Amino acid sequence: MNRSGSNDDKRASGRQGGKFRKKSYSRGNAPVKNQGSVQPGNPNLIRLNKYVANSGICSRREADIYISAGNITVNGTPVTEMGYKVKLEDEVRFEGRLLNPIKREYVLLNKPKGLSTSGRTQQGKRTALGLVSKASRAELKPVGKLGKDASGLILYTNDGEMIKRLSRPKNGLRKIFHIELDKPFRSADLKKVQEGLTVDEKVVKVQDVSFVDNAPKTQIGMEIYSSRTNIVQRIFDTLGYEIVKIDRVVYAGLTKKDLPRGHWRYLTEQELANLKMIN
Structure with a gap:
């Protein structure tokens, strides 16, 4: 029997319309690095x-x-x-x-709206953690928080030291948000935020806030370093606005470039080196 034909069939099965099908690595299907930490036959x-x-x-x-x-x-x-x-x-x-032999993993997710950042999938409901579940064999945890109704960047890792350091940095982490409000943002309120708005008896310093170019006045861009819980939400609550959409587009120097919603990727060596410099 000629067996070479079966190999050709296998190769052909990987084609579609004369081209190889490209695997989708979104929603937790990205390739897992072979950690190879245990020798076959010698599990210990x-x-x-x-x-x-x-x-x-x-x-x-x-x-x-x-x-x-x-x-x-x-x-x-x-x-x-x-x-x-x-x-x-x-x-x-x-x-x-x-030394700890468990390999440290750093995974950046562009979280969709409507997913909680932690907790496993339960009763058919997806979570952001579920999207990155195949990224590592280690138990990953989110760095900081990103509300269920928010979308955008969130970092997952099993590096407890980094989680602790980035959750409460001395000078805060640079974050940029794209925000959509329920009504046009008044110029007078924009000025209040720029000058420093008092929220819960503490002044919030915002590095930059402005209207989004070529967009309705309901859309705002904000750069902020504050680590106060839900501070962006609380700023607009104080001014009498409701946030319709909020998207974190930059987090601690990490960006959404080439990272579609619902997808994740590993940090590059340079990105990791930059994060390790944050105190």
């Missing part, structure tokens, strides 16, 4: 260089150098053997620092 063992690399301190190649130099200890004993395997419950340290 992992190569030491992979363990060290997964902790985030260096690459696997650099880990080999540290291992050969005796900088890595396992349960208090220096290990210099290449290919050495450890158990996940072993205590592994680099120059005295305790």
Whole structure:
């Protein structure tokens, strides 16, 4: 029997109209990076260089150098053997620092309106967390909050240290919102926001607020660094406006460029480096 034809059929099945079909990576279907943290047949063992690399301190190649130099200890004993395997419950340290082998993931989602940022899908209702559930095998959590009725950028990660640091930064995070109101925004109210509006007995400093070019006066752009809860909503409540739509288009230097609504992507190395510089 000629088996080569079956391979041709398989290749042909991946075509449509003479072209290969492009897989959709939206709504949680993006490819998952193979973490390869556990050896097949040895569910409790992992190569030491992979363990060290997964902790985030260096690459696997650099880990080999540290291992050969005796900088890595396992349960208090220096290990210099290449290919050495450890158990996940072993205590592994680099120059005295305790390492965590769970790879840190950073996922940026362009959240649709109507989805809560946390909580698993229940009773047929989708959540934003459900959209990124396939992005990592680790448990991801949102950085900060984005209201259910809001859309736009939200960051998910399993890096607890980064979540804590970005949730309460010293100088706030740069955020830009595109806002649609229930009625035209009065120029006098625009000036109040620009000069500093008092909300709950505290002045809110807004870096920039303006009408959106070539759009009705109901549409506003706002740049703000404040970390106060629901502060944008509260600004317009104070002035007697209702927010019809609110979209976070910039968050901590991250943008929606090439990221359609409902889709997610991993952060680039440069984006991650920029976030790590925020105190």
